Amino acid sequence: MNSHDKMQVSGNERADETVKYGDNSRRNGMALVIVLAFSSILLVLGVVYLRTFSQSTHISGLQLDQIQAEFFARGMQNIATFKIKRFPDFFLRAYRYHVYQNRVNAGDTDVSPPSNPFPNPSPFQKFTGAYPGRTNDLLQHMHPTEDSTLGFSTPLKVATWSTSFNLRSAEDFNRAFIEIDVYVQMEGRDLVSQYRMSLDASQTRKLPGS
Amino acid sequence: MRQNSRLRAGISLIEIMLAFLILVTATFSAAGVISFGHRGTVADFRQVEAMQILIDRMNKLMNMHFASLDSFLTSAGGNEYTFNNDIEGIVLGDEVKIDKNTYRVHATLKRQAIAFESLMELDFPNPAYVSASPSTWLFKDRPSAAFDGVANPYKIIKITVSVKPVGGMTDEREFTAVSYVADLES
Numbered sequence A: 001m002n003s004h005d006k007m008q009v010s011g012n013e014r015a016d017e018t019v020k021y022g023d024n025s026r027r028n029g030m031a032l033v034i035v036l037a038f039s040s041i042l043l044v045l046g047v048v049y050l051r052t053f054s055q056s057t058h059i060s061g062l063q064l065d066q067i068q069a070e071f072f073a074r075g076m077q078n079i080a081t082f083k084i085k086r087f088p089d090f091f092l093r094a095y096r097y098h099v100y101q102n103r104v105n106a107g108d109t110d111v112s113p114p115s116n117p118f119p120n121p122s123p124f125q126k127f128t129g130a131y132p133g134r135t136n137d138l139l140q141h142m143h144p145t146e147d148s149t150l151g152f153s154t155p156l157k158v159a160t161w162s163t164s165f166n167l168r169s170a171e172d173f174n175r176a177f178i179e180i181d182v183y184v185q186m187e188g189r190d191l192v193s194q195y196r197m198s199l200d201a202s203q204t205r206k207l208p209g210s
Numbered sequence B: 001m002r003q004n005s006r007l008r009a010g011i012s013l014i015e016i017m018l019a020f021l022i023l024v025t026a027t028f029s030a031a032g033v034i035s036f037g038h039r040g041t042v043a044d045f046r047q048v049e050a051m052q053i054l055i056d057r058m059n060k061l062m063n064m065h066f067a068s069l070d071s072f073l074t075s076a077g078g079n080e081y082t083f084n085n086d087i088e089g090i091v092l093g094d095e096v097k098i099d100k101n102t103y104r105v106h107a108t109l110k111r112q113a114i115a116f117e118s119l120m121e122l123d124f125p126n127p128a129y130v131s132a133s134p135s136t137w138l139f140k141d142r143p144s145a146a147f148d149g150v151a152n153p154y155k156i157i158k159i160t161v162s163v164k165p166v167g168g169m170t171d172e173r174e175f176t177a178v179s180y181v182a183d184l185e186s
Helices: A003-021 A030-086 A088-105 A123-128 A144-150 B002-062 B066-076
Strands: A158-170 A175-186 A192-202 B080-083 B093-098 B101-112 B114-116 B119-122 B139-142 B145-147 B156-166 B175-182
Touching (some): A030 A088, A030 A158, A030 A175, A030 A192, A030 B002, A030 B114, A030 B156, A030 B175, A088 B119, A088 B139, A123 A158, A123 B119, B002 B093, B002 B101, B002 B156, B002 B175, B066 B080, B066 B101, B066 B156, B066 B175
Antiparallel strands (some): A175 A192, B114 B145, B119 B139, B156 B175
16 A cells, blocks of 8 residues: 555545544634623623723712812801801992992993092902912912911812802892802812802991980 | 543633633622622712701801801800710711711810901092082092901801711711801990
């Protein structure tokens, strides 16, 4: 039997086995493929699960920031209200002067010109504490050094805050609605939250001797 | 023919063992992820509950008058004090139980020094002064006012409430909020 004959015989044996057992060579590695596919699905599910979980943790951080900002703003509104109650004459006159100054600057001919030049900064700017050159005011963001000395906003991480006042008058300023807006930005956040408080206020004159 | 069958049987065994190894590894990893996620979910729930406790305690303390808060500090004997026992029905403590969970809830009250600067007032005598006409008004600076317990009594109380879940499977973060109550009565 030469080598050609041997090969012929070997080829015939394989053909017989294929007929007898089926094509097993095509099944080789199928278990690995199935397990790898199963593992891949598990991996994807695991990643999705972890991502969902990490997002919910991030959301709770944002919620906490909002809660902290809101309580801080309510506290600042209380301090602003205290300032108005402590210096009502300064607030009311400064606000009326501010309205008058705006009308003069707008060219309103119904108002008479001031007997003296307008002071700069204006009384209302001084009341609010917000004017150029002033970088340290209780209602307009304290300087970090003074803040840490007084322990004012610690342990909160407030990036900045500011307060604005508005007076909606009625009955020629005898009755008014005071609006106090506090703007708070927490550290590491772009969002500046605004919190408004409205007060219904009335003015009474104290008669001498009463 | 017998040799080929043996070889094929060997390959099948190695393949099955390898597949089993990968399957076991993947299953254990998945179990680890599920366990981690479960702990995270439990921690998340406790954090949400901690935030609700924080809001509740802050609201209750902020609704109290300045005089009441100040009297607590007077009783405690200091300008700043951390309360870890109930005050006026507000539940505080190192182990406050809400259902199955435990929290450490503390409230710190502090007499806060503040100062109002850049104050002004009307300047008198001013012969041209007419009360109803702002064009006649003159302003001048006046001294700043400090409420620091020295120049004037304290008028602001700083409230700090901190809530921390304790006794859990993981070390969880502490939640803190700060606010102020002013003396608007006197």
